[in-house]
Amino acid sequence: MIPLVSHLAPLVCAVLLAVTGAGKLFGRQTDRLAANTVLVRVLNDGRRATLALRGVGAIELALAAALFAVPDTVVPGAATALLGVGFTGYLAYARTTAPESSCGCTARAEGPIGAKAFSRAGLVVAGGVLAATADRPWWSEISHRPAAAAAVLALAAVLVTALMADPARVLMPLRRARLRLFGHPLEPATGERVPVAATVELLEHSLAWQAAMPVVRSALLDHWDDEGWRVLHYAGAYTDERGTHPADVLFALDLTLTVDSAPSPAVRVSVIDDMTGEVVPSAVLAPTRTPLPLAT
Amino acid sequence: MSPSQHSESGGRRLDRRRFLTTAAIGGATIVGASALGGLDADAAFAEPMPSLDTAIPAAFAEGRIVAINRNVLDVAGSHGERYLIQLTNATSVWKLRTTTAEAIEVGDGLYARGAAMPDGTIAADAVWVNIVNVYVTIRGIAKDRLHLQHGSAEVVGHIVPDTTTASYLGGALTADLSKTRIGQEAQVLGAWRPADGNIDIARVSLGH
Structure with missing residues (x-):
């Protein structure tokens, strides 16, 4: 098993370094990424930081090519391990001096340096060491034991993806596919009765609400349905010549209507004095709309 | 509270509702739509309402409830x-949802609007408990919850039957959540749950 893994390690490392190296060397976002790394402070210049990041990308690509082409020699593997050690040292330095900086490891926007960045660097070290011990090229290993090799490669792919990619970005397409296959888990609404929030929305878009607003003091206090009506109860206060009096403000609306089905709703409004329990007809003034002047 | 007392107060509540229903249905009818938008739960985040009586200044409070003594909430501001x-x-x-004072617990967050009293207390007209209003991306959809990403944080938004509503492209609020899509940007108004930091969704607005 161990020789199998070490024989395939050059291939896995090559793919990994090719992806991250190409991202750094040719990526359009490398400037922006470099600006977030600790390199800017070390090199005193954003342009030099970008160059350094692109340089590392070039080295990674070269190593990838070497690992790919001459996997049974020691040098590419050892160099990869050395690069991994370098990454770890850089991360440790960046973390102690500027913990909020981005690591720039995978040439993608990402947050502060965490355990994941260190595991990635550790993976490069481990992969390099394994690749250095390979004494047989990966292609002959694959042709020799195709099933076992496929299993190891699949496992390595899962490990690398888990460490490299944002889990949400990997899971989202899977979740989307699941919804497409098994249907949407949430069922469409049934029944005539609309949610209370929809009735409140209808009220708040009505002329009745605008007219009653000076009297209403609270948000929705209570609500109930009665014989096709939905009654919305608010607390309020109205003013007459004797002063300000607490009151109940009541609205009655059709419980099947929403702002979509009733663009111009009919709303019943009443204000009841809290003390006397009597309806106050003059508390809400029905609004009169002055027509807009028309150009003739 | 003993059961007999409970039913008595429940009965009184029903009587009161019946009385109010009669008054409500007998009220003046006003037809038409307003040019102004709604406020309600959103009002928690709006400017304090001017006081009706100019002698009483309007007040606004925000914070965590540290103690409840009868009908007085002791709130530590942020x-x-x-x-x-x-x-x-x-x-x-x-x-x-619309509820009563009994639902308020110590540890809840709150926004309150009311009038400042001479003794330094606030007589509340309206309180909104644990209300949150966040812009999120929908990351997952399940039967009873939406997985939401708020900034770099993952939040679970629970779907509450008979309460959670959705609004699509500025349309009316509906109980139909079947048009939510993974990857969509959404605005979620809901109640934060202090116990686990998740949200119970009151309203999810999509495509606005």
Whole structure:
């Protein structure tokens, strides 16, 4: 098993370094990424930081090519391990001096340096060491034991993806596919009765609400349905010549209507004095709309 | 509270509702739409309403409830202030839905709007408990919850039957959540759950 893994390690490392190296060397976002790394402070210049990041990308690509082409020699593997050690040292330095900086490891926007960045660097070290011990090229290993090799490669792919990619970005397409296959888990609404929030929305878009607003003091206090009506109860206060009096403000609306089905709703409004329990007809003034002047 | 007392108060509540229903249906009818938008739960984040009586200044409070004594909430503000908030029969209470003062618990967060009293307390007109209003991306959809990403944080938004509503492209609020899509940007208004940091969704607005 161990020789199998070490024989395939050059291939896995090559793919990994090719992806991250190409991202750094040719990526359009490398400037922006470099600006977030600790390199800017070390090199005193954003342009030099970008160059350094692109340089590392070039080295990674070269190593990838070497690992790919001459996997049974020691040098590419050892160099990869050395690069991994370098990454770890850089991360440790960046973390102690500027913990909020981005690591720039995978040439993608990402947050502060965490355990994941260190595991990635550790993976490069481990992969390099394994690749250095390979004494047989990966292609002959694959042709020799195709099933076992496929299993190891699949496992390595899962490990690398888990460490490299944002889990949400990997899971989202899977979740989307699941919804497409098994249907949407949430069922469409049934029944005539609309949610209370929809009735409140209808009220708040009505002329009745605008007219009653000076009297209403609270948000929705209570609500109930009665014989096709939905009654919305608010607390309020109205003013007459004797002063300000607490009151109940009541609205009655059709419980099947929403702002979509009733663009111009009919709303019943009443204000009841809290003390006397009597309806106050003059508390809400029905609004009169002055027509807009028309150009003739 | 004994069961007999409970049914008595429940009966009184029903009588009161019946009385109010008669008054409500007998009220004046006003037809038409307003040019103004709604406020309600959103009002928690709006400017304080001017006081009706100019002698009483309008007040606004925000913070965590540290103690409840009868109908007075002792609230520690986010910036070190301390508020005493008096609840009355006329105070509306929102906690995911329209509810009563009994639903308020110590540890809850709150926004309150009311009038400043001479003794330094606030007589609340309306309180909104644990209300949150966040812009999120929908990351996952399940039968009873939406997985939401808020900034770099993952939040679970619970779907509450008979309460959670959705609005698509500015349309009317509906109980139909079947048009939500993974990857969509959404605005979620809901009640934060202090116990686990998740949200019970009151309203999810999509495509606005």
